[in-house]
Amino acid sequence: MIHFNDVSKFYENNAALRNVTFSIEKGEMAFVTGPSGSGKSTLLKIIYFSEKPDQGSVNIAGWELSKLKESSIPFLRRNIGVVFQDFRLLDNRNVFDNVAMTLRIRGIDEEEVKDRVMDALKIVNLRHKSDSFPRMLSGGEQQRIVIARAIVGEPTILLADEPTGNLDADTAAGIARMFKDINAKGTTVFVATHNKELYRNTGRRILRLDSGNLAGEELS
Amino acid sequence: MYLLYSLRLAIQSLWREKWINVLSVLTIAAGLFMIALTFFGVYNIDLATKKLPERFSVMLYLNDGLQEQEIDGIVTALKKNSSIEMVRFISKNKAMEELRTVLKNADYVLEGIDENPLPASIEVKLKQALVSVSGVKNLASDFRKIKGIEEVEYGEQFLHSIYSIKTGANTISLLLIVIMSAGVIFVCYSTVKIVFYRRKDEIETFKLLGATRGFIRAPFVIEGGILGVGGGVTAMAGALVFNYFLLHKLAATMPVFKIIVFPSEIFVSLPLVGFMLGILGTLIALGRIRFY
Ligand SMILES: Nc1ncnc2c1ncn2[C@@H]1O[C@H](COP(=O)(O)OP(=O)(O)OP(=O)(O)O)[C@@H](O)[C@H]1O
Ligand SMILES: [Mg+2]
Numbered sequence: 001m002i003h004f005n006d007v008s009k010f011y012e013n014n015a016a017l018r019n020v021t022f023s024i025e026k027g028e029m030a031f032v033t034g035p036s037g038s039g040k041s042t043l044l045k046i047i048y049f050s051e052k053p054d055q056g057s058v059n060i061a062g063w064e065l066s067k068l069k070e071s072s073i074p075f076l077r078r079n080i081g082v083v084f085q086d087f088r089l090l091d092n093r094n095v096f097d098n099v100a101m102t103l104r105i106r107g108i109d110e111e112e113v114k115d116r117v118m119d120a121l122k123i124v125n126l127r128h129k130s131d132s133f134p135r136m137l138s139g140g141e142q143q144r145i146v147i148a149r150a151i152v153g154e155p156t157i158l159l160a161d162e163p164t165g166n167l168d169a170d171t172a173a174g175i176a177r178m179f180k181d182i183n184a185k186g187t188t189v190f191v192a193t194h195n196k197e198l199y200r201n202t203g204r205r206i207l208r209l210d211s212g213n214l215a216g217e218e219l220s
Numbered sequence: 221m222y223l224l225y226s227l228r229l230a231i232q233s234l235w236r237e238k239w240i241n242v243l244s245v246l247t248i249a250a251g252l253f254m255i256a257l258t259f260f261g262v263y264n265i266d267l268a269t270k271k272l273p274e275r276f277s278v279m280l281y282l283n284d285g286l287q288e289q290e291i292d293g294i295v296t297a298l299k300k301n302s303s304i305e306m307v308r309f310i311s312k313n314k315a316m317e318e319l320r321t322v323l324k325n326a327d328y329v330l331e332g333i334d335e336n337p338l339p340a341s342i343e344v345k346l347k348q349a350l351v352s353v354s355g356v357k358n359l360a361s362d363f364r365k366i367k368g369i370e371e372v373e374y375g376e377q378f379l380h381s382i383y384s385i386k387t388g389a390n391t392i393s394l395l396l397i398v399i400m401s402a403g404v405i406f407v408c409y410s411t412v413k414i415v416f417y418r419r420k421d422e423i424e425t426f427k428l429l430g431a432t433r434g435f436i437r438a439p440f441v442i443e444g445g446i447l448g449v450g451g452g453v454t455a456m457a458g459a460l461v462f463n464y465f466l467l468h469k470l471a472a473t474m475p476v477f478k479i480i481v482f483p484s485e486i487f488v489s490l491p492l493v494g495f496m497l498g499i500l501g502t503l504i505a506l507g508r509i510r511f512y
Contacts, residue, residue, distance in 0.1 A: 050428065052512050071433065073511040078430035088425045105431045107222040153430075 001026045001157060001188045002047055007056035009042055009212075016042040018212040019056070024190055024205075026156075029183040031199045031220075032192045034209030040192035041085055043209070044159050047190070048080050049073050061156060078106060081150030083160035085192075087142055089134040095121070095145055096130040102153045120152035123178065140171045147175070151182060158182055160191045164198055172197055226438035233443055237415050241447060244411040248451025251404040252494055253458045256486050258393045258400070263483055265389045269382050278356070280342040280363055281371040290368050291340070297366070298344060303359060306345040312336050339370065401497055404451070408444050408501025416440060416505065433509040441502050448498020452491030459487055 002024040009017040017039045024030050032040050045051040047060060049068075058065040063076060081102075089098050096117055103113045121127045124144035134142055143163060150158060160179065164172035176198050183189040191198065199206055199220045208216045234241050282291065291309065298307045310318070315338040320327050344363075346356065356379060360372045416423070423436055463482040471480070 048428065049511065070511050074427070074430045074432045074435075077428065082428065084428070088428065090422055090425060092422075101426070102429050104222065104225045105426060105429055105435055107225075149429075 001028070001061055002190065003057075003059040004043075004046075005057045005059075007046065007053045007058060009039075009046065009051060010054050015212045017046075017053070017209075020209075020212075020214045021056075022207055022214060022217070024188060026188055027183070027186055028205070029179065029189040029202075030191075030205045030207065032190070032207040032209060033194055033196075033199070034215070035194065037211075038209040039212040040194075040209055041161050042212075044082070044161050044190070044192055047157070047159060048077060048082050078153060079156045081153060081155035081158045081187075083143075083146050083150045083158075083163045085161035085165070087134075087146050089142060089145060091134050093133075094130065095126065095132050095134070095137070098134065098145060099149045099152055102149055106153070116152055117148075120148040123151065124148045139165075140167045143167060143175070147178065151187075155187065157188045157190065160189070160193075162193055162195075163191060164193065164195045169197060176202075222435050223438060226435065227442055229439035230442035230446065233415055233419070233439060234446060237418070240411055240414060241443075244407050244447055245450040245454060247407045248404050248447060248494060248498070249454035249458065251400045251407070252451055252455035252490050255397055255400045255404075255493070256455060256459045256490060257462075258396045259486050260482055262389060262393045263486075264480055265386060267481060268479070269386050278344045278346065278360060278363070278372060278374040280344060280366075280369050281373065282340045282342065283368050283370045284339065286340070286368050294366060294368055295342065298342065303347055303355075304344055305347045306343075308343045310341045310343060312338055312340045315339070315341065404448075404494070404497045405501040405504070408447055408498045409505045411447060412440050412444050412502045412505040415443065427509075427511060436509055437503075437506055440506055441499055444498040444502025444505075445495050446498075448494035448496070448501075449491045450494070451498070452494025455494070456487050456490045459490065 002022075004020050004022050007017055007020045008015060020039075020043070032043060034040055042051060046053050046058060049060075049065075053065070060076065061079060068076070090101070093101075099117045099120055100113050103116060108116075118127060118130070121130055124147050126141060126144055126148065129137060129141065129145075134145065137145065143165070147160070147163065150160070158179070163175055163179075167175070172195060179189050179191065180202075193199070202220050204220055206218050206220055207214060208218070280294075282294075295307055295309055298304055313336065316330075316336050319338065320330065323329065346359065356374055357376075360374055363369055363372045426436060459482070467480055467482060
């Protein structure tokens, strides 16, 4: 589902990723970890077409990145749900509208939008907050709204960048369970985190990044 | 389709940035109103100059002592010419008679003149469509070649000045229209640029969620179109008021103004012109939408 072959990404003259090669299969759940600045976000950004690699080849869901027309990027992005590290919630819109954006962009009619948004909010246990605005929510609640927005479109790939950033252990465990359930339904899940609790004893693959190099791969 | 949602976004944006939008509608209206006035000017100059050549004729002065047959020959030849509307023969005596009626009581100046000094002539009226400087010039030189014609006279100077007024007015108004249109486009361009810039983060998020170029552009195009139409309708209202007060009221007191016409096509087309210029400005402002 996700294939990187000898991929490098440079910012100015610093390598954010250097000769990275790995694959994640369809239906797999995997993690990428490493210290701050090691390139985790950069790796995910390349997968959701937000950054272009400077070197190497990338294949996402059968699409060769180098052969991709720019105009087809929106349609590929619709197969990828992203939990952004910086949330990217729209603060002038309420929770419902934030989550609904994923579907409205696709021209889905309002009736269906309503049902699906409410379903997604139920999964993250925030149905009762649908009329609230992001600034009225706690960090953990905002995090779950972002997750709801990422899964409401039923993507084939779910990417999560530091999804438990500053959450307490219990809430983090709840989110870990959520990802497991989503993966159990067949969605490929790829999580970037330095929170060991998130992958401990899951039996999943962990990619370890260090200063942009893929330093190792292990099973937890 | 997402167009219904785009309309919602456009209306939201119009409301959120209402002061910028009101200002730009008024500016667009001012530009379009000037365009309408320019058209109005050109239209009336054109109308006025069209009426003038109706009285425009060419005089052909004949050689003295031509036989009646020869004159008839010339007249029939002229009548066959497709660019001629009317031919009238004026004999020497008739010319004298006309001169006397013109002079009226001052006909003592003609006393003592035994022999009629006036030449016989043929007055030729040209078909309107052909009355242009070069057209008349060509015809005049053709007439000069006809045997028996001594001299050809027409208001060359007069024609020249009418046509230079006309071309001058046309050039200036074309220039004005181009400048004003560019101004209207620029107003839409900068308004959309500002609104787009203020929503940059939101648009970036839309893109990451899978929005197409069409989805991103649509609300702005709708907004630009509404600004243009709004400006057009406002300008139309201005033009109607102008028409009513300046022309109707003025014409009532000074009938000279009755010949001035405000063509209704200008009113009707203002919103459409505004719409097109607005959308053009918007598209230029949006430019190419990138996903990387
Ligand atoms: N837009 C950018 N311009 C310049 N340098 C950048 C940019 N984005 C990232 N970098 C650099 O690339 C490196 C990798 O950044 P990245 O965000 O991928 O790290 P990360 O592993 O996600 O870190 P964290 O755990 O803190 O989120 C860092 O050194 C960072 O400073
Ligand atoms: Mg990061």
